[in-house]
Amino acid sequence: MKTIEQNITPGYQNPLDKSFIEFKNVYKAYGDNKVLNGISFTIKKGENLVILGRSGSGKSVAVKCLVGLTKVDQGEIIISGEDITKLNEEGLNRIRMKIGFLFQNGALYDSMTVRQNLAFTLQHNNKSLNENEVEAAIKEALQNVGLEEAIDKMPAELSGGMRKRIGLARALIIKPQIIIYDEPTGGLDTITAREIIELIRSIKLKYNATSIIITHDLTCAKYTGDRIIILKDGVIKAEGSYKDIENSEDDWVKSFFEQ
Structure with missing residues (x-):
């Protein structure tokens, strides 16, 4: 069996320099708990950005702010030139329709088959599709993850x-x-x-989607991220390629890699 190093080649660097997502001096606190303390970073179109950090570092809150589930206290979040912190719920829903989520536990509806789970999501986003178009999209999506045969299975299976x-x-x-x-x-x-790491990489090449990967898994970070940021106490402690961060002289950053 090939090792992961043999099986996965290093990620390509997207040639586009234009920022697609940008956090500008974003703050968020819950009472006295300051979760994000003025973080600023950009993500280029088609780039995979990995966000590393221990529990409570602000990773999940940053993503909630990005999709408008949590309002920032201060700062701007720009997506494709639009400051989403200024949008109303209708505007936020328009942005959310462009975002795909892979939740930690899959978050499938247990009472629905695989086909029904996928159809529900697709039809929620695009109500104009006919039955044949929905079925074709479901089969394409399952083919892309190598599970066409699971179309009629229940999540429990x-x-x-x-x-x-x-x-x-x-x-x-x-x-x-x-x-x-x-x-x-x-x-x-x-x-x-x-296998999931390989899928993330193949999806990057096929879809050229802009991706944010929240993980504790250093192997996942190494092989899926074009760039990595590490959060500590709501601030960016390190940013760069995996090699850059792994070779950091900062004692705390080095300790992160010695877990």
């Missing part, structure tokens, strides 16, 4: 890795401009985690 794949198919079926991966390899064995 799927392994953890299969649930992640179906969750990813559901994210892809809307042809998103942005994909958010929440702990994509969390709770998986080494071989299944490697």
